[in-house]
Structure formats: C-alpha cells, structure tokens
Amino acid sequence: MRNVVLFAAMAALFILTGMTQSWNTSLSILNMAVISAIMAMGVNLQWGYAGLFNIGVMGFVALGGLGVVLTASAPNAEAWNAGGWRIVGGLAVGIAALALLVQAWRRLTGRVRTLAMLALAVIGFVAFRWVFDAGVTAVEAINPSVAGNIGGLGLPVILAWPVGGLLAAAAAWAIGKTALGLRSDYLAIATLGIAEIVLSVMRNEDWLARGVKNVIGLPRPVPYEVNLQRDPGFVAWAQGYGFDPVTASSIVVKLCYLGLFALVLAAIVLLSELALNSPWGRMMRAIRDNEVAAGAMGKNVTKRHLQIFVIGSAVIGIAGAMMTTLDSQLTPGTYQPLRFTFLVWVMVIVGGSGNNWGAVLGGFLIWWLWVMVEPIGAGVLGAITANLPEGSWLRVHLQDGVAHMRLLTMGVILLMVLRFSPRGLIPERRGR
Amino acid sequence: MDLLNALVAFANFVFIPAVAYGAQLALGALGVTLIYGILRFSNFAHGDTMAFGTTLTILITVAMQGAGIGFGPLPTALLALPFAIVLTGIVLVGTDRAVYRFYRKQRAAPVILTMVSLGVMFIMNGVVRFIIGVDDVTFADGERFVIGARDFRDATGLAEGLAIRTTQVITLVVAAIAVALLFWFLNRTRTGKSMRAFSDNEDLALLSGINPERVVQVTWLIVAALATTAGVLYGLDKSFKAFTYFQLLLPIFASAVVGGLGNPLGAIAGGFVIAFSEVGVTYAWKKVATYVLPESLAPDGLAQLLSTDYKFAVSFAILILVLLFMPTGLFKGKSV
Numbered sequence: 122m123r124n125v126v127l128f129a130a131m132a133a134l135f136i137l138t139g140m141t142q143s144w145n146t147s148l149s150i151l152n153m154a155v156i157s158a159i160m161a162m163g164v165n166l167q168w169g170y171a172g173l174f175n176i177g178v179m180g181f182v183a184l185g186g187l188g189v190v191l192t193a194s195a196p197n198a199e200a201w202n203a204g205g206w207r208i209v210g211g212l213a214v215g216i217a218a219l220a221l222l223v224q225a226w227r228r229l230t231g232r233v234r235t236l237a238m239l240a241l242a243v244i245g246f247v248a249f250r251w252v253f254d255a256g257v258t259a260v261e262a263i264n265p266s267v268a269g270n271i272g273g274l275g276l277p278v279i280l281a282w283p284v285g286g287l288l289a290a291a292a293a294w295a296i297g298k299t300a301l302g303l304r305s306d307y308l309a310i311a312t313l314g315i316a317e318i319v320l321s322v323m324r325n326e327d328w329l330a331r332g333v334k335n336v337i338g339l340p341r342p343v344p345y346e347v348n349l350q351r352d353p354g355f356v357a358w359a360q361g362y363g364f365d366p367v368t369a370s371s372i373v374v375k376l377c378y379l380g381l382f383a384l385v386l387a388a389i390v391l392l393s394e395l396a397l398n399s400p401w402g403r404m405m406r407a408i409r410d411n412e413v414a415a416g417a418m419g420k421n422v423t424k425r426h427l428q429i430f431v432i433g434s435a436v437i438g439i440a441g442a443m444m445t446t447l448d449s450q451l452t453p454g455t456y457q458p459l460r461f462t463f464l465v466w467v468m469v470i471v472g473g474s475g476n477n478w479g480a481v482l483g484g485f486l487i488w489w490l491w492v493m494v495e496p497i498g499a500g501v502l503g504a505i506t507a508n509l510p511e512g513s514w515l516r517v518h519l520q521d522g523v524a525h526m527r528l529l530t531m532g533v534i535l536l537m538v539l540r541f542s543p544r545g546l547i548p549e550r551r552g553r
Numbered sequence: 554m555d556l557l558n559a560l561v562a563f564a565n566f567v568f569i570p571a572v573a574y575g576a577q578l579a580l581g582a583l584g585v586t587l588i589y590g591i592l593r594f595s596n597f598a599h600g601d602t603m604a605f606g607t608t609l610t611i612l613i614t615v616a617m618q619g620a621g622i623g624f625g626p627l628p629t630a631l632l633a634l635p636f637a638i639v640l641t642g643i644v645l646v647g648t649d650r651a652v653y654r655f656y657r658k659q660r661a662a663p664v665i666l667t668m669v670s671l672g673v674m675f676i677m678n679g680v681v682r683f684i685i686g687v688d689d690v691t692f693a694d695g696e697r698f699v700i701g702a703r704d705f706r707d708a709t710g711l712a713e714g715l716a717i718r719t720t721q722v723i724t725l726v727v728a729a730i731a732v733a734l735l736f737w738f739l740n741r742t743r744t745g746k747s748m749r750a751f752s753d754n755e756d757l758a759l760l761s762g763i764n765p766e767r768v769v770q771v772t773w774l775i776v777a778a779l780a781t782t783a784g785v786l787y788g789l790d791k792s793f794k795a796f797t798y799f800q801l802l803l804p805i806f807a808s809a810v811v812g813g814l815g816n817p818l819g820a821i822a823g824g825f826v827i828a829f830s831e832v833g834v835t836y837a838w839k840k841v842a843t844y845v846l847p848e849s850l851a852p853d854g855l856a857q858l859l860s861t862d863y864k865f866a867v868s869f870a871i872l873i874l875v876l877l878f879m880p881t882g883l884f885k886g887k888s889v
Binding site: 172174176246254299300303305306307309310311313314315317318321322324325457458459463466467470521522524525526527528529530531532533535536539540543 | 594595597652655663664665667668669671672673674675676677678679680682683686687796799800802803806807810854858860862863865866868869872873876877880
C-alpha cells in the first residue's frame, strides 16, 4: 500500500512538472529517469542482492554508449582497409601476450618465472605497439574532421542495447576475475580505477569512437521531429486535437522513446523479481548475509559473485546504451563519476537496497530532484538575495553558486537516509 | 658529456617532478591510512577534504595579500596554511561528531562508513565548488625558480637545462617536516602511542583505559593537517581545481594500498612508488635515450610507453598487481 502511495506521489511530481513547466520538460526528465532507474537496478543487483560495492558504474555506462557507436554508426570501409585489421591484429597480439604472461605465472616457478615474465612483458609490449600504432595512424588519418575512426556496423540502433550490455559484461568479467576475491573496499577502489581507465581510453583512442571529438548524429529508433512536422497527415492529426504541430512532434518523439524504455524497464524488473524470488535469489542473499556459512553449504561464493557482478554490469551497460541512443551522441568528455557513479548510488540507497521497486523509485525520485534542484534552488536563493543590493558581490556569488547546489543536496539526502532510514524508502522484504 | 646531459634531462623531467609528486601523494596517503588504521574505513571524502583545506588556504592567502602580508620569496600560502589547518580540523572534528560518531557507536560495518564518507564527499565537493567555483586557481606567489633552466645551462655549459621550482623544494621540505612531526608524535608522545595501540588492537586499548573518542578526535586533527598540507603543496606545484583533487583519490588510495593500508611508513613508500611509475611510464624517453644510446639505436618515436592521459591506468595497474601478489602491501598493512 505504502509503495503504491510512493509511486503515486512520484507520478504526481512528474504531472506537476508537466503542468507548471511544460510537458516537454517533464517527459525529457521522465525519459532519463527511466534510464536512471535501470542503472539503479543494475547497482541494486550487485549491492542489494550480493553486497558487492561497485563504484565504477560510470565505466559501464560509457561502455554501453560505446556499444551504440560500434553497432549503429555507419560502416567505414576505407578505414578498415587502411588499418582497421592491423588494429585488431595489434589487440590480438596484446591479448596473446597477456595470456602467455598468465600461463608463465601458472606454469613456471622461481627465478625462471620472473625472468620469463619480464621478457614476455617487454617483447609483448613492443610487438603490440609495433603492430598497433601503425594501424591507428592509418585509421586516424582518414578524413579526421568528420571520421578518423573505424565506424560501426550500421545495424539498427535497438540492437546496440544488448551489444552495450555485452561490452559492459565482458569488462565486468575481466575485472571480476581479478578483483572479486578481494575485500569489499578493495573492490570499490579497483572499480573506481577501472571506470577512470575506461573513460581515458574512450577519450584518447580516437580510432575507436573519435575520443573527445565526439560522435554525433547517431541513428535513432524513433522518427525525427522535422519529418513529423513535414508529414501532412501528422500535422492534420495534431491540429485536429488542437495541438501545435511543432510541440506535438517533439512530445510524440519523447513518448516513443518512453515506450521503448518502459518496455526494457518492465522486462528487467520482471526478470529481477523472478530471480530474487527464485532459489538462486535466496542463495545470493544467503551469500551476502554470511559468506562463510554459504560456503560451508557448498555454494561457490566467488563464482556467484562473478556471475552477479557481470549481470549487474550488463544491466548498467544496457542503460548506458539507451542513454547514448536518447542523446544520439557519444561525448566521452561529459562522463563524470559524481554524476554517473555516485548519483546512481544515492538512487539505490534512497530507494532501498535489495528491493527492485525501491531502486526504480529511487531512480525516478533522485533524477527528478537532480534536475529540479537547480530551478528550485535558484528560486530559493533569489528570495534570499532579494534584499541584497543589486550587483553586490555576495548576491552575484550566491546566484552563481546555484549550479553547485545539486551536489550539496544529494550529499545531505544520502546522509539523512543513511542515518534515519538506512533501509530506504521501500525496504527489502525479508522472511520469505 | 652526453651521459651528463642524459642525467640532467632525467633529473629535470622525471626525477624532480616525481619526487615532488611522490611527496604530495605520500602526505595524502598518510591521511587515508591513518583513518583506515584508527577508524577502520576507506575515506572516500579524502580528496575533497584536501580540496576543502586548500580552498580555505586560498581564501586566507588572498586576504593576506590584500592586507599586504607576504612571505618574501616564499609563497604567502605557507603563512596561511596553519590557519587553514586549524579551520579544517574544526570542520573534520565537527563532521565526525555530526556524522561518523553515530555509526561508530552502532559498530556499523566498514562498508557502511565508506558509504557515509561518499555522502560527506558530495557535501564537501559541493561546498568547495560553491565557495571557489570549478575553474583552475593558481595561488603560488613569490620566487618561481630556485634554479632556472637557462642559468643552469650558462653555469655548467651543458646542452640540457635543469629547472628546480621553488614549489618543488618547498614540497620536499614541508613534507619532510610533516612526516618527521607525525612520526615523532606517533612514537614518542602518550597520545600518539595510544593511537597506535588503538590501531593495533582496539579491545586491548579500550581495556587499558584509552579514551576512544579522544583518539578519534586527535586522528581527525592530524588528518586535517596532512590533507590540507598535501592539498596546498599540490596546488602550489600545479594548480587548484576541485575536480582534479577528487581524481587524486585514485593515486592516493593506490599509494596507501601499495604500502599496506594502516601502515604510515608504507604510505610514504607507496606514494613514491606510484609517483615514479606514473611519471616514468608516461614520460617520453626520446631525449634521454638519444644521449645515452649510440646514434644507430636512437628511437624514432617519442619512446613513450603510454600517453600521459593514462596515468590513472598506471596507478591502477600497480594497485591490482600488489593486491593480487601481496594483498597486505609492500609493508605489512592490515586487513579488516
């Protein structure tokens, strides 16, 4: 009952935004809120189900976005002929060298091992750079002002969502293999680092997705506003209901997105709930609550941890791909840990860790707040500063500071929830 | 002669910057490691604590400059530093009272405290941005160089110049003083000894009548001093930017973990290990190599192992290697 009231209140917030500001604003907040809710569910899978402290969310979101570019953008055959295969070869050499290193570590012992590993590392690195660098130079030289990258496969953009999830899952598997045996806060530091590295790769490897030069104009799964406005049938339909065709077109496009996103959200909520209530979900909670006891019952703790880490990251990757699709551009320069990692964590904690509905509610509520804090804060500060003389230093400074109110608010909310309601708005259901 | 030139180039571009950076990381890592040892959680707000302390220093520096107070050839910020340390200390102790103490009383799991520190991080980050904005701030004044590159070339007749910036010397001197004071405090004073006892075995320490609240308070004060000093030195050496300080969290954690969390000596060693690897791997060795190697072997490219943008990857790789092969760090740290 309480949950229904909470979700109704949330819906009322969005309706209120629509009525007081505009339906366009409300819908665009709602679209991102759905994506945020999916990210929050990914984190909830890892933290709420299994107690894994992953603060590399940003990296998986960005990998999802990369998935969109690699799947949906136009193919660049010229670049592949010039050096694309050479890059692939270089990467293969690098992976082979790593595999050899691991084998050397496992098979050899003593001083032979140290020497062999050193030699392998040096030779592997030199070989990798020798093959790889020439390919990169060749690819980046092709039409650098608009392309200079290997392009994508030109597939429908919806396919990019699972691809983004797969990319994130693959990265999560590699991280999990190395870092999951470690203590909880070591995993946190490791994931924090991985996210930074993923982002620095995406910013610097121009051959991949143009780096900070950004990929813009990615294909969309929904019609373009301009085409709708040109379509006489649509214009007549909009005017028939008394809408302005321009506003109507942008609202229809947003509604189309919303429909697609809601489908994904519903599917993920359904699957997560089924998983949570299955024997597998009970096993996960048992492992979370007492690893030693679960291990004694014959559960493979490390394997299950790896499994759920990969699944959760894949969900985050799907959300990342959806976000890039919504923006129809990939801008690696704009990914920041505060926005993409820690904000998602606030969503999970506020919503209620361990409860999927909680994560969804947290995603909606916190995203709405994140967007609305700025106008609300501007209003409040405007009222406070109204009595200060026009152009005074303090007044200008306070009004400039509005932009930073968000972080402050989120911090306060997080601390308040952790202190007074540590189980969140919709707590985990126990005792089933 | 070539060998000398190579040495000078090495000192100028690798050794001196890495030593200064290492000292800054070491101070930062000491703060993280102390919190970990005494309060037993990873403090993710540390980078922003550094930023907060530095912000206060900058404000006081500006006020001092306005009042015409200077420090001769040294940066005014050094005069402002003690005041900023006191203020930061008050804020940290206040934060502990208002936020962390509750969870300590509850004996909450370390991961909960870490999460709480995320909230503190948000707030501090917001406050810093609110006060000083997100732009680069340079606040170093006074003499820029101890030895300028041209003076060095003129004096020695070598082709390579060696520049030593004032801020680099100050970093080393101040860091050395801070570390000496810290170790004197931990090893010689009663409070310091009780801190170490508390870190080694909480129950025994409580049994022998050590007041935990006092230990925690003193720890926060020391951490405030270390974090503010580290932040100010880094800001003097490079520049102050709220976001950069947040990102420093990764190399700082890497230093603390590499040295062994909870072990002060390890934090210092870790800081230098990380700094030297970071600078060494991202430096373009072409210049040094051309001096040392015969002409036929001289590299065509920059001889740079990784581009500078991958410096995080270096700290991270070392972190992972150490965690996998010696989980308690180079010096024996603790694991909770």
